[in-house]
Amino acid sequence: MARPLSDQEKRKQISIRGIVGVENVAELKKGFNRHLHFTLVKDRNVATPRDYYFALAHTVRDHLVGRWIRTQQYYYEKDPKRVYYLSLEFYMGRTLQNTMINLGLQNACDEAIYQLGLDIEELEEIEEDAGLGNGGLGRLAACFLDSMATLGLAAYGYGIRYEYGIFNQKIRDGWQVEEADDWLRHGNPWEKARPEYMLPVHFYGRVEHTKNGAKWVDTQVVLALPYDTPVPGYMNNTVNTMRLWSARAPNDFNLRDFNVGDYIQAVLDRNVAENISRVLYPNDNFFEGKELRLKQEYFVVAATLQDIIRRYKASKFGSTDSVRTVFDSFPDQVAIQLNDTHPAMAIPELMRIFVDIEKLPWSKAWEITKKTFAYTNHTVLPEALERWPVDLMEKLLPRHLQIIYEINQRHLDRVSALFPSDVDRLRRMSLIEEGGIKRINMAHLCIVGSHAVNGVAKIHSDIVRTQVFKDFAELEPGKFQNKTNGITPRRWLLLCNPGLAELIAEKIGEDYVKDLSQLTKLHKFVNDDIFIREVSKVKQENKVKFAQFLEEEYKVKINPSSMFDVHVKRIHEYKRQLMNCLHIITMYNRIRRDPTKLFMPRTVIIGGKAAPGYHMAKMIIRLITSVAHVVNNDPVVGNKLKVIFLENYRVSLAEKVIPATDLSEQISTAGTEASGTGNMKFMLNGALTIGTMDGANVEMAEEAGEENLFIFGMRVEDVAELDKKGYNARDYYDKLPELKQVIDQIKGGFFSPKQPDLFKDVVNMLFHHDRTLQSPSVYVLEGPSPSLDQQKWERMVLLILRKGELKVSNRCLGKTFVSETAWWKSF
Numbered sequence: 001m002a003r004p005l006s007d008q009e010k011r012k013q014i015s016i017r018g019i020v021g022v023e024n025v026a027e028l029k030k031g032f033n034r035h036l037h038f039t040l041v042k043d044r045n046v047a048t049p050r051d052y053y054f055a056l057a058h059t060v061r062d063h064l065v066g067r068w069i070r071t072q073q074y075y076y077e078k079d080p081k082r083v084y085y086l087s088l089e090f091y092m093g094r095t096l097q098n099t100m101i102n103l104g105l106q107n108a109c110d111e112a113i114y115q116l117g118l119d120i121e122e123l124e125e126i127e128e129d130a131g132l133g134n135g136g137l138g139r140l141a142a143c144f145l146d147s148m149a150t151l152g153l154a155a156y157g158y159g160i161r162y163e164y165g166i167f168n169q170k171i172r173d174g175w176q177v178e179e180a181d182d183w184l185r186h187g188n189p190w191e192k193a194r195p196e197y198m199l200p201v202h203f204y205g206r207v208e209h210t211k212n213g214a215k216w217v218d219t220q221v222v223l224a225l226p227y228d229t230p231v232p233g234y235m236n237n238t239v240n241t242m243r244l245w246s247a248r249a250p251n252d253f254n255l256r257d258f259n260v261g262d263y264i265q266a267v268l269d270r271n272v273a274e275n276i277s278r279v280l281y282p283n284d285n286f287f288e289g290k291e292l293r294l295k296q297e298y299f300v301v302a303a304t305l306q307d308i309i310r311r312y313k314a315s316k317f318g319s320t321d322s323v324r325t326v327f328d329s330f331p332d333q334v335a336i337q338l339n340d341t342h343p344a345m346a347i348p349e350l351m352r353i354f355v356d357i358e359k360l361p362w363s364k365a366w367e368i369t370k371k372t373f374a375y376t377n378h379t380v381l382p383e384a385l386e387r388w389p390v391d392l393m394e395k396l397l398p399r400h401l402q403i404i405y406e407i408n409q410r411h412l413d414r415v416s417a418l419f420p421s422d423v424d425r426l427r428r429m430s431l432i433e434e435g436g437i438k439r440i441n442m443a444h445l446c447i448v449g450s451h452a453v454n455g456v457a458k459i460h461s462d463i464v465r466t467q468v469f470k471d472f473a474e475l476e477p478g479k480f481q482n483k484t485n486g487i488t489p490r491r492w493l494l495l496c497n498p499g500l501a502e503l504i505a506e507k508i509g510e511d512y513v514k515d516l517s518q519l520t521k522l523h524k525f526v527n528d529d530i531f532i533r534e535v536s537k538v539k540q541e542n543k544v545k546f547a548q549f550l551e552e553e554y555k556v557k558i559n560p561s562s563m564f565d566v567h568v569k570r571i572h573e574y575k576r577q578l579m580n581c582l583h584i585i586t587m588y589n590r591i592r593r594d595p596t597k598l599f600m601p602r603t604v605i606i607g608g609k610a611a612p613g614y615h616m617a618k619m620i621i622r623l624i625t626s627v628a629h630v631v632n633n634d635p636v637v638g639n640k641l642k643v644i645f646l647e648n649y650r651v652s653l654a655e656k657v658i659p660a661t662d663l664s665e666q667i668s669t670a671g672t673e674a675s676g677t678g679n680m681k682f683m684l685n686g687a688l689t690i691g692t693m694d695g696a697n698v699e700m701a702e703e704a705g706e707e708n709l710f711i712f713g714m715r716v717e718d719v720a721e722l723d724k725k726g727y728n729a730r731d732y733y734d735k736l737p738e739l740k741q742v743i744d745q746i747k748g749g750f751f752s753p754k755q756p757d758l759f760k761d762v763v764n765m766l767f768h769h770d771r772t773l774q775s776p777s778v779y780v781l782e783g784p785s786p787s788l789d790q791q792k793w794e795r796m797v798l799l800i801l802r803k804g805e806l807k808v809s810n811r812c813l814g815k816t817f818v819s820e821t822a823w824w825k826s827f
Contacts, residue, residue: 028105028112031059050186052118053096053126057189060099060109061230067103068230068239075154079315081332083148083155084308086301086346087141087339089280090159090242091133091166093491093651095190095229097124098146101494102232128183129650131165132244132280134609135570136485136677137378139651140456141339143677146488149233149240150514158304160296161191161227161244164279169609169648174625178282178612191227191244198248199224201302203295207399214356216399222273223248224303234490234514245303247276283611287386294388294396301346305353308334327360331371338450340378341386341442347373347449348403356399362406375446375453376483378674380460380468381574386442387433393440404440408432411448415475429471447472447479454483457675457696459716484696485675489516492681496655499538500686504801507531516684522802532794535801539662539686546660550644556632559639562601566657566687567665568649571610571617573770574672578620578762580606580665584627584643585742591637599640605657607646619762621645626751626758654678659685662793663710666691671716686797704800729767 035058036042040051047055075082100106113120133139141157148155167178205219224245231240249270276299281288312333315323338344347369354365379385393401408431419425431448433439447453447469455461461482465473473480494501494513504512507525512518525531540560547560567580584604591599606624610617628643646653664682666673666689673695683689683700690710691697701709714722733740747763749756 024105024108025112025115028059028108029116031062032056032112032116035059049122050126053123054187054189056109056113056120056123057096057127060096060103060105061189063103063105064099064230064232064239067232067237068241070237071239072241076315079333080154082308082311082334083153084304084334084336085141085144085148085155085157085339086304086336086343087138087157087159088297088300088342089133089138089339090130090141090145090157090244091135091138091651092130092142092229092242093655094124094127094129096127097495098491099190099230099232101490102146102150102234104235127652128186129165129652130188131181131183131650132159132162134166134280134282136675137340140485140677143486143488143491145231145240145242146233146490147486149231149238150236150488150490152233152236152238153240155240157231157240157242158300158307159242159244160277160280160300161246162277162280163246166280166609166650167282167612171621171625171645171647174622174629176610176618176621180279191229194226194228194243197226197307199226199303199306200250201299203298203396205398207402213359214399214402216352216356220273221250222276222299223250224299226303226307243304243307245277245300247274247278247299249273282609283613287384288613289386289388289392291392291396294392297342298345298349298397298400301343301349304343305346305349308336309353327354327358327368330368334372336373338373338375338446340376341446344375344386344442344446344449345397345400347445348400348407351403351407352399355403366407366410369449370451373446373450375450377443377446377453377455377460377464377468380463380674381672387439388442390432390438390440401440404431404445407445407448418475425471429475443469444472451479452481453479454481455674456483456485457699458482458484459671459693459698460674460695463671463716484699485677485680487677487680487684489513489684491655492658493684497538497542497659497685499541500535500659503531503534503538519802522798526795526798526802532791532798535686535798536794539660539797542659543662546656549656554644554647556642556644558603558642558644559601562603562639562642563662564603564605564660565663565665566605566661566682567667568605568607568646568654568657569676569678571608571614571620573616573620573765574669575608576667576669577606577608577624578766578770579667580604581620581624581627582739582742584631584641585745586738587641588627588631588634588637589738589741589745591640592634595636601640603642603644605644605646605661607649607653607657609649616761616765619759623746623751623759623762630751654681658682658687661685661687663687664689664691666695666697667713668692668694670694670714670719683800686801688793688796688800700800708796708799729770733767 032055036044036047036051036055039058040047040054042051097106100109110120113123133141141159145155145157163182163184165181165183168181170177170179200221201224202216202219202221205216208215208217225248226243226245229242229244231242232238233240249272275292276295281290281293281296312330313324336346338346350369350372351365354360354368355362358365360368390401393404412426412430415426415429416422427434429444431441431444433441453464453469453472455464461480465480469480490513501513504519504522508518508521512521543564544560546564547558551557567577569575571577587599587602590597610621624643625645628645631637631641631643646657658678658681661682664679664687666676666679668676668691670692671694676695676697679689679691679696679700683704688709689697689700690712692713693701693711693715697709697711701711733743743763743766745751746759749758752758
């Protein structure tokens with residue numbers, strides 16, 4: 001088989017990013033050499049590949065700066081309504097290649113670096129992922145920033161500049177081991193520190209009630225230092241800003257409390273304050289009620305709201321005078337989106353600013369606050385919902401607790417007036433949970449304090465409205481809406497799959513990059529055999545390239561002509577990597593039982609991180625790696641079946657595996673996955689989906705046709721019915737011999753001969769705490785139909801590609817901006 005073209009070689013062929021001008025290449029080479037000399041203080045004799053990466057990054061950033069300044073000037077002069085996206089996570093990944101694409105510089109940079117005798121793909125691989133997120137929630141935030149810039153919205157992302165992002169995952173002896181992600185150790189060429197905008201954030205203290213109102217006094221101050229990162233739109237000269245806050249101790253931190261002899265200790269204690277932005281909490285879909293986490297949540301909203309109000313008051317560029325002193329127009333100029341409940345403290349903080357500092361009457365302050373905030377719910381799992389102990393809130397943020405109590409009292413007075421004598425409803429709807437330890441329900445706070453609440457897929461929004469927050473939806477039905485998640489096609493098609501991007505452009509033009517609804521034009525080619533073969537050829541080239549990567553990184557040789565069956569996401573029981581593992585063992589047993597039988601060769605690729613404290617998720621990883629060891633070393637199986645666990649799955653690795661995927665696994669229990677965005681990325685890159693009717697899979701099936709996906713398993717109502725009726729896993733175990741064999745192998749130590757009872761917790765979970773065995777006949781025992789002939793499979797790929805427009809973050813945000821119907825309208 002011919003060597004596949006590298007991405008660099010593909011980009012030299014394609015037109016979608018414009019023809020390279022000689023003067024552009026010369027200018028880039030000049031900028032590169034200038035930065036190597038003046039910024040990095042190196043010459044070509046001593047420069048390292050990392051120096052070359054930094055020189056290129058600074059050269060590309062030079063092309064951002066003018067656009068960045070002009071964009072901000074324009075916003076200050078025109079003073080449009082601004083969108084503020086508050087999120088504790090922004091899972092950005094790498095920046096260099098995405099920036100080159102959005103600025104239309106990629107071909108010119110390719111040529112310039114080639115002429116300098118360097119390999120641009122090698123330089124791109126040197127960049128650290130900005131892993132400031134756990135999974136889907138943080139990646140959605142990153143996609144939204146890209147799409148808002150591309151739509152030309154005056155938008156800002158606000159979060160925390162964690163020194164250590166999501167941990168690096170190592171697999172040692174089959175176990176997950178966590179290592180710190182010191183992503184800033186070499187510096188970050190994309191950020192600009194803004195110490196002139198450093199702001200104080202207060203903690204602890206006490207509240208004094210005076211004739212002029214409440215005063216929060218005797219607080220401990222931590223400074224918030226902003227770092228700005230440019231966010232370029234696609235080919236539109238708009239460059240928005242992501243502002244991330246870093247915690248700094250004030251110069252007098254603790255010094256007042258120590259005598260001279262303790263000066264050294266006082267300086268060392270500055271770390272206590274600066275620990276706030278030290279590390280990202282690595283828990284996804286699990287609430288960890290630690291004081292440091294609450295500090296992080298308040299830190300980001302307190303600094304951000306000060307910044308927002310400063311910008312609101314200073315309406316013209318270059319002016320620091322308070323132009324606006326009246327807040328009536330605040331909701332017309334400011335929209336704040338809360339990405340889940342993590343930034344929920346923004347609601348009482350804005351009330352504190354309005355009531356205690358700006359001296360607005362409560363009713364006016366509350367009216368403005370509600371009109372300003374909107375809330376996105378990301379999960380319905382009970383263990384993931386934030387509930388902060390009242391005692392902790394009273395110690396850390398005493399004034400905010402008083403404000404929350406007041407909000408709750410007025411809220412319950414309203415509920416009581418509408419539903420007199422319904423005490424149980426009052427208990428269910430209270431912001432304060434009284435059972436056992438008193439806790440504040442942050443989701444309830446967000447709902448009460450926002451004018452709009454959205455789920456992130458139709459089925460999820462229905463569950464939010466009819467089950468999880470049913471009482472609130474009955475109170476204010478117009479407040480609840482759906483905004484199905486989206487992805488940015490710049491990163492998830494142009495960047496990661498240039499061959500497919502160009503093939504589509506040749507058929508329907510290049511405008512689809514900004515408007516994926518144009519992918520419907522591919523419908524006329526669904527019976528074009530030549531085009532179908534070209535799409536298939538691109539997929540095969542991507543598979544060969546990824547197979548080479550796997551061989552280099554994992555020392556496993558795989559068959560690039562096999563079906564690449566990929567399951568990549570956070571490891572969690574509800575995402576059912578364990579069920580996938582049962583299917584792998586079933587396939588293995590069938591091959592062993594009849595080695596001569598025709599079998600579609602398959603490479604199963606599973607990747608994802610388990611939260612460090614999540615025992616069962618770590619055991620699932622251990623089981624997968626144990627099964628992989630047995631399967632991959634069995635000579636009877638040979639190339640028919642390989643199992644790979646992708647170590648340290650992250651954004652930059654997703655960009656490699658997604659374009660090479662044939663089959664995408666989206667198999668969560670119906671009603672548990674809020675949306676999923678990986679499903680959309682695979683769909684956009686021509687992978688077929690096997691999945692349940694959960695999250696955005698439902699809308700994907702509706703749009704592309706259920707016959708073009710492999711849908712199996714219970715629907716949400718079936719799960720509810722099963723829970724009501726009762727579920728006994730042993731019934732399935734006794735009834736299905738193949739399934740019984742799989743469980744017995746796990747239980748008996750077939751995959752862990754040195755520790756036969758290693759997986760006893762997994763087996764116990766399968767029998768007593770899980771519904772996995774309820775759908776074995778359609779997934780574990782059957783799986784997606786490998787009997788499909790190649791031609792039908794390839795045609796199905798084209799049928800789902802033409803519907804790839806369904807889930808693009810532009811569309812979720814505001815392709816509807818002009819018609820004022822979707823996300824933007826919710827402000």
